[in-house]
Amino acid sequence: MQKLSILCFLVFLSLPLAAQKKPAPKPKAPAASAGASKSIAAGKQIYSQYCLSCHQADGGGVQNMNPPLIKTSYVLGDKTRLTKVLLNGLQDVDIDGEPYNNVMPSHDFLTDQQIADVLTFVRNSFGNKATAVSAAEVKAVRAANKK
Amino acid sequence: MKKNLTRYLLLPAALVGSLSLYALTTPPTLVADANNAGLKLPTGFSALVVAETGARPRHLTITPQGNIYVKLNRVNKSGQGILMLQPTSGGKAEVKTGFGNYGGTGMYYKDGYLYASSDQEVFRYKLNDKGEVTNPSQPEKIVTGLINRRQHESKSIVLDNAGNVYVNVGAYSNSCQQRDRQKGSLGQPNCPILDSAGGVWQFKANQMNQTYGNGKRYVTGLRNVVGLDWNQQDNQLFVMQHGRDQLHDIFPDLYDAKQSAQLPAECMYAVKPGDNAGWPYMYYDQVQQKKILAPEYGGDGKKEADTKFIDPAAAFPGHMAPNGLLFYTGNMFPERYKNGAFIAFHGSWNRAPEPQAGYFVVFQPFKNGKPDGKWEVFADNFAGAPEKVASGRADHRPCGLAQAPDGSLYVTDDAKGTIYRIFYNKK
Numbered sequence: 001m002q003k004l005s006i007l008c009f010l011v012f013l014s015l016p017l018a019a020q021k022k023p024a025p026k027p028k029a030p031a032a033s034a035g036a037s038k039s040i041a042a043g044k045q046i047y048s049q050y051c052l053s054c055h056q057a058d059g060g061g062v063q064n065m066n067p068p069l070i071k072t073s074y075v076l077g078d079k080t081r082l083t084k085v086l087l088n089g090l091q092d093v094d095i096d097g098e099p100y101n102n103v104m105p106s107h108d109f110l111t112d113q114q115i116a117d118v119l120t121f122v123r124n125s126f127g128n129k130a131t132a133v134s135a136a137e138v139k140a141v142r143a144a145n146k147k
Numbered sequence: 148m149k150k151n152l153t154r155y156l157l158l159p160a161a162l163v164g165s166l167s168l169y170a171l172t173t174p175p176t177l178v179a180d181a182n183n184a185g186l187k188l189p190t191g192f193s194a195l196v197v198a199e200t201g202a203r204p205r206h207l208t209i210t211p212q213g214n215i216y217v218k219l220n221r222v223n224k225s226g227q228g229i230l231m232l233q234p235t236s237g238g239k240a241e242v243k244t245g246f247g248n249y250g251g252t253g254m255y256y257k258d259g260y261l262y263a264s265s266d267q268e269v270f271r272y273k274l275n276d277k278g279e280v281t282n283p284s285q286p287e288k289i290v291t292g293l294i295n296r297r298q299h300e301s302k303s304i305v306l307d308n309a310g311n312v313y314v315n316v317g318a319y320s321n322s323c324q325q326r327d328r329q330k331g332s333l334g335q336p337n338c339p340i341l342d343s344a345g346g347v348w349q350f351k352a353n354q355m356n357q358t359y360g361n362g363k364r365y366v367t368g369l370r371n372v373v374g375l376d377w378n379q380q381d382n383q384l385f386v387m388q389h390g391r392d393q394l395h396d397i398f399p400d401l402y403d404a405k406q407s408a409q410l411p412a413e414c415m416y417a418v419k420p421g422d423n424a425g426w427p428y429m430y431y432d433q434v435q436q437k438k439i440l441a442p443e444y445g446g447d448g449k450k451e452a453d454t455k456f457i458d459p460a461a462a463f464p465g466h467m468a469p470n471g472l473l474f475y476t477g478n479m480f481p482e483r484y485k486n487g488a489f490i491a492f493h494g495s496w497n498r499a500p501e502p503q504a505g506y507f508v509v510f511q512p513f514k515n516g517k518p519d520g521k522w523e524v525f526a527d528n529f530a531g532a533p534e535k536v537a538s539g540r541a542d543h544r545p546c547g548l549a550q551a552p553d554g555s556l557y558v559t560d561d562a563k564g565t566i567y568r569i570f571y572n573k574k
Contacts, residue, residue, distance in 0.1 A: 050330075053396050053499050056539060062496040063544075063562065064220070089329075092297055101297040105328040 036120065036132050043121025046114050050107060051122075059126030065102040067095040070126045079119075079133055083141040086115050112138040177555065177570045178237035184567060187527040191481070194526070197240050197557065197566040198232055204559040204566060205252040206303065206471065206547035208261070212278035213552055215240055216261055218254035220561055222247075229254070229263055231280070238555070238568055246283030252373065253304035253314075254547070257352070262312060264302040266295040269314055271352070290314060290350050292358045294343045298327075299371035305384070307377050312352045313384055314362075317371035318345035322391045322443050323427035330397055334443030338427050341367055345426055347375070347386060347418070368424040368456065369416070373493075374472035374548075380486050381417065381516035385460070387469035387490060388414045391430055391441070392497040398442040406448075408501035409434070413469050414459035415488070415511070415518070425456030433462040461518040466495035467505030470546045474513075477554025480571050487513045489525065491545040491558060494536070502537035506530040508545055508558060508569075526569055529560060 054066040061068035069075050073096055074082055089106035107115070112135040119138075123130035179193035186194045203220035210216070215232040222228045227245030234240050253264030261272040261280060270286035289312065293302055299317025306312050320327050323338040338345070343359060346367040350357045365384070374387040395407030402410070411430035418424070425438065429452030432439045438456055440446030463469070471491030475484050487510055494506035508526040512519050530541035543560035550556060555570040 048500065050396070053393060053497060056496070056499055058538070058540075060540065062539070065496065099297070101300060103298060103327050105326065105330070109330065 036124075039117045039120045039132060040124055042114075043117035043119070044125075046110065046118040047121055047125075050110070051118065054102065054104075059122070061100075062102075065100055066104075067098065067100045068126075069122050069128075071128060072096055075122055075128055076130050079131075079137060080141050082119060083115065083133065083138055084145060086110070086119070087142060087145055108142075112136075112142065176237065177568070179570075184565075185528055185531065186567065186569070188569065189525065192526075192569055192571055194567055194569045195238050197238065197568045198242065200230060200242070200564040200566060202230070202564050203561040204230070204547065204564060205301070205561055206254040207549045207557060207559050207566070208254045208256040209549050209551050209557065210256050210261075210274060210278035211552055214278040215549075215557070215566070216254055216256070216263075217559065217566065218251055218263055218547075220252070221250040228265075232566075238570070240566075244283070246280065247286070252301035255304050255306060257306040260352070262289075262304055262306065262352070264304050264314065266300040266302055267291070267293045269293075269302065269304060269312060269350070287355055289352065289355060290357045290362070293348075294319065299344075299389070301371075301373050303373050303375055305375050305377050306352055307384070308379075308382065310352050312350050313365060313375065313377075314348050314350060315369075315372040315375060315386070316344045316346060316348055317389075318426065320427070321393060322397070322441060324397070324443055328393060328397065330399070332397070332443075334427055334441065340427075345369060347372060347384070349420075363420075365420055366416075366418040366422045366424065368422075368426045368428075370426040373468075373470040373546075374490060376472045376474050376488075378417070378474050378516060379476060380474075380513075383516070384418050385472060385474070385488070386416050386418060387472050388416065388424065388426075389468055390414065390465055391426070392466065394442065401442055401448050404500060408465065408498035410465050411439075412459065412462035412465060413467055413492075415461040415463070415469075415472075415490075416457060417460040417517075418457070422457050423455065425452060428452060429456055431459055431462055433464070436462075461511055461522065463490075463492075463509070463522065464504060466497040468493035468495060471508075471548035471558075473548040473550060473556070475550060475556070477550050479554025480556075483512065484510065486516070487511060488518075489548055489556065490522075491548050493544050493546055493561075494530070494539065494541055496539055499539070503539035504536065506536055506541045506544055508548070508556075526558065526567075 059069040086107045090104040115138045116133045116135040119133040180195040183194040184196045202223045204217045207217040217230045228249045229247035231244045232240040233243045249265035251265040255262045269290035272280045272286045296319035298319045303315040318340050324332040326332040347365050348362040349365040350362040371389040372386040390411040394402040395404050412433035429438050438452040440450040440452045470493040473489045490509045492505035495503045506529045509522050510525040511522040529543040530536045544562040546561040547559040558567040
């Protein structure tokens with residue numbers, strides 16, 4: 001919980017910075033909390049192993065087939081909806097108005113921590129900036145998802 | 148006096164007549180673009196950009212009068228899914244009209260008719276003696292109700308010389324797993340997808356509203372075919388299959404990422420009615436040169452598949468996505484190209500994390516209706532730079548091929564919407 005609040009605080013701090021037109025001397029990259037950067041590093045591994053072949057190294061996806069993971073309403077939006085994409089997969093749904101013809105397979109075989117890590121990585125890569133996803137959040141979504 | 152007048156009137160008329168005849172019979176001069184429009188070509192060949200469509204052109208066809216019909220993947224801003232272009236000067240053309248309120252891939256000209264497909268239907272339009280569609284808003288719907296579940300949706304088409312149309316119905320799956328593309332998920336026994344997809348169906352070209360029941364499953368066990376053509380020498384259908392994806396993602400213990408990038412081959416098949424090319428039960432390994440049992444059905448990368456499945460006529464590296472096939476019957480190119488096959492490779496995505504490949508037009512030499520010798524890259528650099536090939540962020544992606552009446556070769560690009568024309572400079 002503490003890690004999470006530190007990260008939120010950092011994101012909060014970086015917001016006005018990003019909004020500024022010309023940040024005078026380039027500030028040092030905001031050092032993410034140890035926990036978040038650990039999660040991002042672990043998430044990068046998961047991404048390379050399970051996501052990269054479809055969404056590509058740069059997160060840009062493949063025209064007509066696999067959507068980009070760059071600033072989409074899914075990636076930056078509601079964490080429950082995002083987590084469900086990984087747990088259940090996704091098919092026949094337009095992403096921000098664009099159709100994609102491939103299928104997103106379910107990744108429910110990943111642990112809560114692995115899903116948290118890969119989503120935290122995605123939400124903080126490819127030009128995205130959004131709060132971390134915790135294993136506890138994934139656990140709650142998974143429990144409600146079961147029914 | 149009256150007689151004289153008629154004579155005066157006739158003379159200019161005759162002149163105009165012979166001039167227009169001259170214009171019809173003299174092929175227009177083709178003027179190459181600076182740097183051949185960015186393409187890399189064999190010596191003696193040049194290229195120009197015919198037109199920028201601002202859309203996503205898939206297949207195209209050219210009438211004997213030189214009108215160019217282009218099928219768009221999705222309708223443009225005016226709601227048109229087919230564009231008609233007419234020649235201007237130097238080999239270029241401009242859009243004259245558009246029609247057809249559906250996206251799709253298939254576009255084929257045969258004997259005074261234009262054939263077009265959406266992702267579930269096939270239409271045809273009668274052309275007049277100027278090669279123009281007479282009734283653009285009321286085509287004849289010859290095939291309807293084909294399955295479309297987004298994945299492998301293109302209903303590519305070609306006609307034979309006996310009044311039949313051949314339609315690809317791609318499998319809505321990667322390898323018929325119980326859970327599509329899911330790590331470790333096994334294949335469905337007796338793959339049910341093959342009943343209505345995963346093959347090429349044959350229909351009559353002149354009958355309306357045919358459905359599966361009226362057609363014939365001409366060949367089965369083809370995962371997805373986008374490029375196909377009728378070989379006039381063999382009087383036989385040839386198809387290019389898009390091979391399966393993700394051997395490593397799904398079976399990481401059996402295949403490493405490198406093997407998964409390379410395998411399986413993208414295969415060219417020469418098919419006969421009733422043939423089975425083996426999807427999803429097998430794939431062709433171009434390194435071992437063997438038909439290998441799919442891991443979803445008990446394979447381990449080495450066990451061979453049932454010998455009843457047909458062998459490919461030619462095999463190309465994995466995942467390059469052959470989207471266009473054209474047997475060259477023209478007289479403009481040097482003799483060695485005659486009756487050989489041009490193949491437009493759309494370019495890969497499923498080779499990551501290894502570098503991507505493709506984004507070029509290949510030539511496969513043929514002799515007596517059979518592939519003869521190794522394939523070669525014919526037109527390259529659609530991507531714009533080698534790094535753009537490796538990353539898969541290509542500027543242009545070749546898709547459809549067509550031969551013009553003068554023997555030059557047209558190539559569509561469905562990323563930026565460019566239409567290219569490649570020609571040979573006689574020495």
